[in-house]
Amino acid sequence: MRLSRYFMPILKENPKEAEIVSHRLMLRTGMIRQQSQGIYSWLPLGKRVLDKVNKIIREEQNRSGAIELLMPTLQTAELWQESGRYDAYGKEMLRIKDRQDRPMLYGPTNEEMITDIFRSYVKSYKDLPLNLYHIQLKFRDEIRPRFGTMRSREFMMKDAYSFDLTQEGAVIAYNKMFTAYLRTFDRLGLRAIPMRADTGPIGGELSHEFIILADTGESEVFCHKDFVNFDIPGEDTNFDDAAGLKGIFDKWTSVYAATSEMHDEAAFNAIPEGERLSARGIEVGHIFYFGTKYSEPMGAKVQGPDGKEHAVHMGSYGIGPTRLVPAIIEASHDENGIIWPASVAPFDVVVINMKSGDQACDDACETVYAALSKAGKDVLLDDRDDRAGTKFATADLIGLPVQIIVGPRSIAGGEVEVKDRKTGARETMTVEAAIKRLA
Numbered sequence: 001m002r003l004s005r006y007f008m009p010i011l012k013e014n015p016k017e018a019e020i021v022s023h024r025l026m027l028r029t030g031m032i033r034q035q036s037q038g039i040y041s042w043l044p045l046g047k048r049v050l051d052k053v054n055k056i057i058r059e060e061q062n063r064s065g066a067i068e069l070l071m072p073t074l075q076t077a078e079l080w081q082e083s084g085r086y087d088a089y090g091k092e093m094l095r096i097k098d099r100q101d102r103p104m105l106y107g108p109t110n111e112e113m114i115t116d117i118f119r120s121y122v123k124s125y126k127d128l129p130l131n132l133y134h135i136q137l138k139f140r141d142e143i144r145p146r147f148g149t150m151r152s153r154e155f156m157m158k159d160a161y162s163f164d165l166t167q168e169g170a171v172i173a174y175n176k177m178f179t180a181y182l183r184t185f186d187r188l189g190l191r192a193i194p195m196r197a198d199t200g201p202i203g204g205e206l207s208h209e210f211i212i213l214a215d216t217g218e219s220e221v222f223c224h225k226d227f228v229n230f231d232i233p234g235e236d237t238n239f240d241d242a243a244g245l246k247g248i249f250d251k252w253t254s255v256y257a258a259t260s261e262m263h264d265e266a267a268f269n270a271i272p273e274g275e276r277l278s279a280r281g282i283e284v285g286h287i288f289y290f291g292t293k294y295s296e297p298m299g300a301k302v303q304g305p306d307g308k309e310h311a312v313h314m315g316s317y318g319i320g321p322t323r324l325v326p327a328i329i330e331a332s333h334d335e336n337g338i339i340w341p342a343s344v345a346p347f348d349v350v351v352i353n354m355k356s357g358d359q360a361c362d363d364a365c366e367t368v369y370a371a372l373s374k375a376g377k378d379v380l381l382d383d384r385d386d387r388a389g390t391k392f393a394t395a396d397l398i399g400l401p402v403q404i405i406v407g408p409r410s411i412a413g414g415e416v417e418v419k420d421r422k423t424g425a426r427e428t429m430t431v432e433a434a435i436k437r438l439a
Ligand code: ATP
Pocket: 140, 142, 149, 150, 151, 152, 153, 154, 155, 156, 157, 200, 283, 284, 285, 286, 318, 319, 320, 321, 322, 323
């Protein structure tokens, strides 16, 4: 992508309304635009990051055996009356009437709808286990939307729903998602800690929130320091091995971790003082096992091996992609801007032309741009007619992992500079060597 033809509306000034660094940087880099309170457009640069986050989420959901579909954002009130949540959900639910005066709502979550899909098709235990997910917009009329897309009213969620004949089966499904989540957050460059959590309006018995430690987080959390060093399950994890998955779950729940709602002061104080971590955190994912809470009232039943009808045991599993993007920035930035982990960077590399219009610089930039693009890299070429200093500042601000700097002096000797955004380390090398390094 040539920056001169791209749409990346960088702001010169720090936006006053932004209270936390991720919000400020997302506005400054032109990743998002607020359209009305708590409702955002994702501009091209932001959309690229969001797509990369969703790609990783999708790959790990698929790896664990979950199957993707897509449900609508608008739902009928009827479905929610069946589960009893239409009245219970309260003011967070945006209620709408269609032209026939039928009560509708913009879905804040999809347990009812997926249960309706399930009951319409699945009749036998032989078709279980089943886990269906989608990545879709949700609406919750948050009382205090803030921090940009961290807590917005319209936001994206990956929500998965598992169906099993028995509680034992549902626990295996839970452990699969638990493991998939550890892998997902790790690939996003984050250390997320699973914490025992309250089940809230989703209801149920077993629940973990996945929390990123950050000073700007809205949750108060307590955990053992050991979490920082726990191994992440590998790519070769066998999701059909129930015992192996239980081993992962047991390990990751073997030491204390809880949000303030579930906090047990005595258990926490039993940890030696130097190993206690009392911090703030951002909830980026949440998983629940809730048994037959929806299947029972909504009649989602299958025939078991005993020939009888059984209400299925369900779980639901959410991740917030539009919250993850700012969470990644909270975890990875410096005074000059964002530092994207390579896995979610909007482009892999920026080629900075220090002197657009200078023939040697232009030619070298085109050579590098063409070669890296051909090698399948996402390359941003800063070919704007602007001062070198402005281009350097932009490159640091938008935080792509690598910068290739092409200047008139070094290119006369056939050389360019390669800068690592994270460490700031610079290396001078030939154009060919730079291409080889990054391709
Ligand atoms: P919170 O405690 O922050 O209000 P929640 O517990 O209500 O979140 P869940 O119902 O557990 O949220 O939804 C699953 C995931 O969806 C959350 O872990 C979070 O990543 C994301 N999410 C929920 N609400 C929002 C929001 N208002 N803006 C952005 N992401 C959200």
